[in-house]
Amino acid sequence: MYSEAREAYAAIGIDTEKVLATIAEVPVSINCWQGDDVVGFEKGARALSGGIQTTGNYPGRARNAQELMADFAFASSMIPGAKRLNLHASYITGARDVDRDAIEPEDYDGWVDFAREHGLGLDFNPTCFSHPMVVNNLTLSSPHEEVRRFWTEHCIRSRRVAAHFARELGGWSTCNLWIPDGFKDTPADCLTPRLRLKECLDRIFSEKLDGVIDSVESKVFGIGVESFTVGSGEFYLGYAASHKGVYQLLDNGHYHPTESVADKIPALLTVFDRIPLHVTRAVRWDSDHVVRLDDEIRAIARQIVRCDALDKVLIGLDFFDASINRIVAWVVGTNNMKKALLMAMLEDGAKMAADQEKEDFTHLFAYGESMNELPWQEVWNEFLRREGIEPGFAWYDAVKKYEEDVLLKRS
Ligand code: RNT
Ligand code: ZN
Numbered sequence: 001m002y003s004e005a006r007e008a009y010a011a012i013g014i015d016t017e018k019v020l021a022t023i024a025e026v027p028v029s030i031n032c033w034q035g036d037d038v039v040g041f042e043k044g045a046r047a048l049s050g051g052i053q054t055t056g057n058y059p060g061r062a063r064n065a066q067e068l069m070a071d072f073a074f075a076s077s078m079i080p081g082a083k084r085l086n087l088h089a090s091y092i093t094g095a096r097d098v099d100r101d102a103i104e105p106e107d108y109d110g111w112v113d114f115a116r117e118h119g120l121g122l123d124f125n126p127t128c129f130s131h132p133m134v135v136n137n138l139t140l141s142s143p144h145e146e147v148r149r150f151w152t153e154h155c156i157r158s159r160r161v162a163a164h165f166a167r168e169l170g171g172w173s174t175c176n177l178w179i180p181d182g183f184k185d186t187p188a189d190c191l192t193p194r195l196r197l198k199e200c201l202d203r204i205f206s207e208k209l210d211g212v213i214d215s216v217e218s219k220v221f222g223i224g225v226e227s228f229t230v231g232s233g234e235f236y237l238g239y240a241a242s243h244k245g246v247y248q249l250l251d252n253g254h255y256h257p258t259e260s261v262a263d264k265i266p267a268l269l270t271v272f273d274r275i276p277l278h279v280t281r282a283v284r285w286d287s288d289h290v291v292r293l294d295d296e297i298r299a300i301a302r303q304i305v306r307c308d309a310l311d312k313v314l315i316g317l318d319f320f321d322a323s324i325n326r327i328v329a330w331v332v333g334t335n336n337m338k339k340a341l342l343m344a345m346l347e348d349g350a351k352m353a354a355d356q357e358k359e360d361f362t363h364l365f366a367y368g369e370s371m372n373e374l375p376w377q378e379v380w381n382e383f384l385r386r387e388g389i390e391p392g393f394a395w396y397d398a399v400k401k402y403e404e405d406v407l408l409k410r411s
Pocket of ligand 1: 052178219251318
């Protein structure tokens with residue numbers, strides 16, 4: 001069936017062998033926090049806060065680094081192609097009881113060993129939530145100097161952890177900063193908190209570090225901070241545009257529902273040479289449902305491919321669902337991102353772009369729709385086979401067996 005698919009695609013000038021070689025090399029950075037409901041491994045880890053929520057109590061949450069690593073390795077065996085692992089600062093592996101303003105690269109050495117063993121790159125995020133130093137939902141924009149100092153120090157150290165990852169593993173490590181700062185009700189002064197945030201960012205990014213790709217992640221609102229977000233889209237876009245080496249991270253759950261996040265990719269590419277992403281799915285107030293193979297994700301993947309930006313867009317995932325098996329969430333969510341990329345690569349974008357230039361919008365419309373009739377699934381199945389993964393739904397039984405043998409034994 002693959003050879004028939006290969007011929008069907010060859011007929012429109014697409015070489016599926018080339019596509020298979022390309023898709024295998026595109027890394028997707030998988031968020032570690034789906035595996036344990038964003039709890040982390042600090043001593044006395046606290047409830048999730050900061051306007052984000054994990055809901056559900058499906059059994060089997062990973063309770064420590066060993067369990068999370070085992071679950072991640074198992075999930076990875078059902079995900080084809082290049083992978084990275086996206087960590088949060090709260091996922092320390094060492095035995096040291098260390099607060100956020102004192103973290104050292106050594107506190108994450110377990111991950112470096114794990115990454116080496118599994119051929120993964122590592123990405124990092126400072127954890128500016130679920131901590132008593134988040135005072136009145138504010139961190140880097142707080143009016144309290146000691147609060148700002150604490151989080152600035154955490155972010156400075158987080159960047160050094162990312163630099164350590166890049167050094168140890170080669171390549172790069174993205175270090176993405178998201179803070180929950182905002183107000184439940186309309187503030188009187190929207191400028192002062194932003195000026196304070198800007199000052200902290202300048203301090204955080206002042207150290208030049210090799211291998212680190214810095215980003216700032218904006219948001220529209222959070223639970224409990226519905227009226228005002230300090231780190232808004234315009235704030236961070238302006239900051240990134242005026243600070244070389246700092247990029248704006250797009251989380252597609254952080255915009256208004258009818259706003260196309262996909263179209264932000266070409267827009268930003270006119271100015272930036274990198275765009276880090278948090279790919280997710282927004283549902284009403286939640287920005288973190290598991291990624292489905294829906295129109296939005298296909299549109300995002302299509303822009304990455306059509307803009308020839310596979311090496312510029314750093315694809316990371318950001319979802320956390322505690323109401324279903326967490327390994328299933330990882331496998332389906334990640335493979336959906338990869339499927340969307342593959343589908344985009346299997347479309348005749350060049351021809352459609354030519355239609356647009358010729359202003360033949362009728363052909364563009366009809367030809368574009370005809371792409372949906374081509375057998376992309378056969379190419380996906382071939383991708384799986386070449387990666388030693390059996391196509392079909394059998395993987396689900398393997399997860400259910402793992403659930404019975406491993407996950408349900410966790411109390
Ligand atoms: C929150 C942001 C942030 C977090 C993760 C845990 O709205 O999307 O990226 O989801 O860092
Ligand atoms: Zn995010």
